[in-house]
Amino acid sequence: MSVVSHEGALGGRIAVVAGATRGAGRGIAAALGEAGATVICTGRSSARADAPTRSDYDRPETIEETAELVTSLGGKGVAIAVDHLEPLQVAALAERIRAEHGHIDVLVNDIWGAERLKGGPAEWNTPIWKLDLQKGLRILRLGIETHLVTSHYLLPLLIAKAGGLLVEVADGTADYNAQHYRISVFYDLVKHSVNRLAYSQGHELAPHGATAVAITPGWLRSEMMLENFGVTETNWREALAERGGGRHRAPPDFALSESPRYVGRAVAALAADPDRSRWNQKSVSSGELARQYGFTDIDGSRPDIWRYTAEVREGGKVADLADYR
Template sequence: MAGLPGPGALRGRVAVVAGATRGAGRGIAAALGEAGATVICTGRSSVTGRGGSDYDRPETIEETAALVNSLGGTGVAIQVDHLVADQVRALADRIRDEHGTIDILVNDIWGAEVLKGPPATWGRPMWEHSLDDGLRIVELGVRTHLITSHCLLPLMVTRPGGLLVEITDGTTEYNDKTFRLSVFYDLAKMSVNRLAFSHGHELRQFGATAVAVSPGWLRSEMMLDNYGVTEANWRTALHARRDDGYPSAPPGFAESESPRFVGRGVVAIAADETRARWNQRSVTSIALAREYGFTDVDGYCPDGWGAG
């Protein structure tokens, strides 16, 4: 129960957060910045253009890199479509030239929040879903991770101590027993857990660790917008009778977490000299908080999975 690692805990470490534009990726990049790391923030949405992003959203990788800088780290924004292998290879070449190695690789690439459909569509037979949308979910949620690992892991195994973090939704134990929304979504999220297991099998011989981490109910930019609130006043969404035209959040939203919470979990593992104990495991942000003794940015320790 050591609490959050200090501001310089990861000083000198080079991290890549693939999918750092918003949501958990931005929160993880920010937390790594808090710990002093150099954080390479990749994604499709840039000040230079959306780069094929599936979202029409204002967030950019440059904003994330600036946030890293403001928190004490060194943020580097590089526009990359992780479905395009040549772009990821070019990213690897640039990192090799400018930094020589990678200490921490976070695979947080997703981009299918719209494609997964609204709650009313969840649980329908897969043949009632759009096949194109379903295959796109698998491409965005699995193929991107495979391409990124294939191109970047050679830079992480040049010396012992590397950490690969696969960000998913639900632990292996939970997803083994629970059908997740649709066949396509279920497959994508289960696959990412298995990727951490498979990568961990191969990385162990290089003294590196792979772990799957799942946030709880994440107060992403998209989630906050859905309820018409900000991080500063998010509890307003819990009001039963709202007069602002936005829907009320269910009671479980009280246990939602900021994107920084899962980020602090990643930092805690990265700063842990015994991080190899997490190899091939699948764990939630709340489990990491209980193990390491850190809290969310508001001092609370939210249990999104326990809220049901």
């Protein structure tokens, strides 16, 4: 059965998006807001002077901006500054949610923060003995330990009532990652682990009537990605043209990139589906869920770069990029 997430579909639901400052996390929070949910937006980048810390990126985006976006789209956004590597801060978050709401309907583990640590293409495929060990271990902490700490303290709130949904935000499906080396030993381990976390936690959540799913976006037009190509969400297609002024030109398959709202609508569609348990322990992409549920990206298209990669880039099929948008 297909269920298209629509305005108000998640009214009354309580969601937590851990890592909601920017990128996929902000897109997911926004889409949950579109569907009417109350969205608790956590992260380290806060406009508050007394916030515990800043993210490793030290960028201008803040969780307060994300919360305001949620509210402007029809939900209720709540910003809470949390460093998910600090168990006491996550425990305090859990106690606040328990006191104010009593439970969680949707928990999204989108914490990452290691985009700069993994380096650019020139540094990819470097063997472990040539990598900076401390940077590599930091990648593991940011990409795996944060998820474990968050689940430890917040999953009791998710199983307080039947029907809860845990989403682990991945990069690549379990099937894809099992067959492909991903950038470095450290990055590869994190991206395998996030998918496996959905599988293992789904095993533990099922007896409580809850569901865990790993979802990967495609080529995400995050704030950092757009900045890298010298464009904005409004004019992102200009990155595909010949560039001047020192700006980078995007490769052709950037035409299949997606806004962060697309993976957000995938999460919202899952949360609105009364039969979502059929996805328990699965690893899926935003494009696959768009085909299942019928939602679109903000421009009305349904990009699916993972299917394009499998069928055309690696499968030898002859097709136009437009066939996958």
